Amino acid sequence: MTFKIGNIELKNRIVLAPMAGISNTSYRKIIKEMGAGLIYAEMVSDKAIMYGNEKTIELLKHGLKIL
Secondary structure (H helix, E strand, O other): OOEEEOOEEEOOOOEEOOOOOOOOHHHHHHHHHOOOOEEOOOOOOHHHHHOOOHHHHHHHOOOOOOO
16 A cells, blocks of 8 residues: 655555654664655754764765655
């Protein structure tokens, strides 16, 4: 069964919520392998991204397709 959010179609209704301190790269990869339809990275500071904070950039790393 597919699931639509706007014009985005997901393969199922399993969605990983953004969880600070939990939704790291490894966890997201495992959840994707288990079949989740949508996966989020944890929320990060926009200012930290703007200033190139290495720890913040590391939180956003992924090996997954971005919509």
